[in-house]
Amino acid sequence: MMDSEVSVLGLGAMGSALAGAFLAAGHRTTVWNRTPEKAEPLTARGATGARTAVEALAASPLTVICVSTYDAVLEVLEPSADALGGRTVVNLTSGPPGDGRQTAVWAGRQGAGYLDGVVMSTPGGIGNPDVLLLYGGPSAVFAAHRPVLGALGDPVHVGEDPGLPSIHDTALLGLMWSTLTGWLHSTAIVGADVGGGVTATAFTDVALRWMKTVGAFMNDCARQVDSGRTPGGDFPLDLHLTTMDILVHASELRGIDPEFPELFRGLVRKAMADGHGGESYARLIGYLRKR
Helix, strand or coil: CCCEEEEEEEEHHHHHHHHHHHCCCCCCEECCHHHHHHHHHHHHCCCEECCCHHHHHHHCCEEEEECCHHHHHHHHHHHHHCCCCCEEEEEEECCHHHHHHHHHHHHHHHCEEEEEEEECCCHHHCCCCCCCCEEEECCCHHHHHHHHHHHCEEEEEEEEECCHHHHHHHHHHHHHHHHHHHHHHHHHHHHHHCCCCCCCHHHHHHHHHHHHHHHHHHHHHHHHHHHHHEEEECCCCCHHHHHHHHHHHHHHHHHCCCHHHHHHHHHHHHHHHHHCCCECCCHHHHHHHHC
C-alpha cells in the first residue's frame, strides 16, 4: 500500500539504491537524474520519472538528494528554489561538516526543512534495518519523516546541528579501520601459531563474542571521559601495559608486524611516565587530543 510520497534526486549507485528501498517499502517514489536513462530501471519497477528537478521536488513533500558533492547539491537545488517552500530536503551527499551547515542555512532561506545525513553503508546495504543512517537538523523535522526514512535502514538523529552527521561519519570510519586492523593483526597471530590450525572464520566467531565485552569497556570509558574522572579500578594502565608487552612479544615470536600494538603501547607508556599508571584506559583521551 502506497502510504507516502518521496522524491529522489541523483541516481548514481547510492541514489538508485535509496530510491529502490523506498519503492520496496511501498512509498510512491519520483526520481530524477541529469542523465534520464539512469531512471529507467526504477521506472520499470514503478517509480515516476521526472523530467526536471523542479518537477521532482514539486511531486513530494520529502525529497532525498544524493549527488557527488555539496556544490552539485546547490547546482541542482538553486534553480528549484521556488519549489522548496514548505517542503523538506534530506541531503545524503558526503562532505565536510561546514558544507552541511551552509546548505542548511540556504535551505532555510527558501522556507524548506532540511536534514543533513550520512549513510554508513555501501549501496548494497540500503534497505537493511541494521544499516545505520545518521541525520542532523531540527528534531521535529526528523520526527515527521522518520517513518519514511526508516525504509533505508536504521535512522538515528545525532543532534540539531546539521554538521554532526559528517563528523560522526569520519569518526566512525576511523573506528572501523582501527577495529578491522586490530582484527587482522589478531587473526594473523592466531593463524601463525604452530599447531593451532585456527581459521580466520573460526577466530572471528570468538572475536565477535568478545566484542560484547569490549562494548561494555567502551561504555565505562565513555562515562569517565564525560566526567573527567578516570579511576583505574581493577584494570589500570599499568596492567594494560603488562598485557600489551605480551601482545607485542607474541607478535614478534610469530613473525607478525608489531607496529599496530606498539602504537597504543606507546600511548600507555606516555601516560605512565606522567604518573597515570593507576588510572583507566580512558585517561589516554588526553594524549589523543591536541594540546
